[in-house]
Amino acid sequence: MLAFKIFPFIQALVIILCFILPLKKVSLKYKILLAIIFGLGSLKQYIYIFSGGDMMDPKLSRYPAIFFDTIYFSSIFLFLLTLIRMIINGVYKLSRLNPGKFIIPAQSTRYAALFLLIACLIGGRAVFNGFAPPVDKFYEITVKNLPSEANDLRIVELADLHISAPTIPSEIEDIVKRVNETEPDLILIAGDFVDGTIEELDYMTKILFNLKAKYGVYAVSGNHELYSGYKNWIEYFEKGGIKFLENDGVIIRNEKDVPLLNVCGVIDISAHRFNLPEADIQKALANTDRNLPTIFMSHQPKLANQLKDKSDLTLCGHTHGGLMPGLKQIVAKVNGGYVSGLYNTGRQRVIVSNGTRIWAGAPLRLHDPSQIVYVTLKQ
Known part of the structure; x- marks a missing residue:
């Protein structure tokens, strides 16, 4: 249960430190915006503090729920993609015995845009399917x-x-x-x-x-x-x-x-x-x-x-x-x-x-x- 409470903060830190901050051609204001959306978006389970619900029932009405859930799950998939990038680069560095080598550069805005697009498409589709009729x-x-x-x-x-x-x-x-x-x-x-x-x-x-x-x-x-x-x-x-x-x-x-x-x-x-x-x-x-x-x-x-x-x-x-x-x-x-x-x-x-x-x-x-x-x- 403690791990469940702590994990969202770990996810937010990974997104901010390993995905957002390394970006070279992104201005500070856009980095802050990304951090607010996907960093704080990772903490969706704590919204109940403001809605009067709890982790089992956040008590959000339909459209706020769809909005926050889309950001939340997009954040999860962005976190997973960031981990995959880090693993691929790590394996490549070890295979070449060169810490300066990488396949997917963390500072690349092109790869970042692709990761964001994939994460948001999957997150949005997943929530759309979740609320779809049986x-x-x-x-x-x-x-x-x-x-x-x-x-x-x-x-x-x-x-x-x-x-x-x-x-x-x-x-x-x-x-x-x-x-x-x-x-x-x-x-x-x-x-x-x-x-x-x-x-x-x-x-x-x-x-x-x-x-x-x-x-x-x-x-x-x-x-x-x-x-x-x-x-x-x-x-x-x-x-x-x-x-x-x-x-x-x-x-x-x-x-x-x-x-x-x-x-x-x-x-x-x-x-x-x-x-x-x-x-x-x-x-x-x-x-x-x-x-x-x-x-x-x-x-x-x-x-x-x-x-x-x-x-x-x-x-x-x-x-x-x-x-x-x-x-x-x-x-x-x-x-x-x-x-x-x-x-x-x-x-x-x-x-x-x-x-x-x-x-x-x-x-x-x-x-x-x-x-x-x-x-x-x-x-």
Whole structure:
């Protein structure tokens, strides 16, 4: 945590000392301007001091958030490009055994302009993608022992809605409209609904109460519910018709009372750190029919490694698809090998959603877009 707090200052110093100051043909006033934009831009996570938010939810409205995030991520990419230049030059100096040799001169305004252009294009595009509407992602999953009455059963998975200060109501209205138009049999929401309080977000979160599915809307908590007032939010959403399966399970039955499948869920795996119950797979399975297929919801996908012989289909979120190449591999590593898409683990199929929206703390995407996941079950 200390490294997370200190790193932005290190990044700012590297940009100022190793990128801006060495430039030969740039006047002092432009160097100061660059230092303000990209040096201070590196410190975006401290804006919450002035906005009244925190690192999890900076509480910036939409357009200020887009503005500061674009500068922030452009600063990160400029920092990375500066490091790459330093590494290339360092390796070249060592290979030639001459400290005066270099490939990319630090004082060159031509290279500096190129680096700035690349950093700003990537940063701007990443933030634009982060705030873009979700795409539709379709899966067809064959499930062993699926009753004939459940063949072609349609499920919509939402995850990581992250309704917060930069969100606008029309975004949530569009998601609800798109989901309802498909007339799903089940809607399953894999956590991280909100960043903020009920008083701040009610005018947007209540839009989710319009979600409609033949057999109901079910959900599990994510880690961000734990930061935002877990008990109040769970009670709030349940009053709105969204049933939470926190270490619980239900048997889904059709209109003729024929049992179709089990739907189970667990509380977020970090809940015990907030004096809440631990994620309990056995408790979630206690009231289910073991002869029926089981669909499991877990916000964090690493739990799927404990469900290989218990779940036929596990739906997760949390990873946001890894956000960008390079980081994606790291995110997969810390999430049990799961980061985005469909995984086969014996009996179990695991779908990790990229998230339906994006977290305001890191609203960027370079490869894996936000998505609404549609699953059709087949015999």
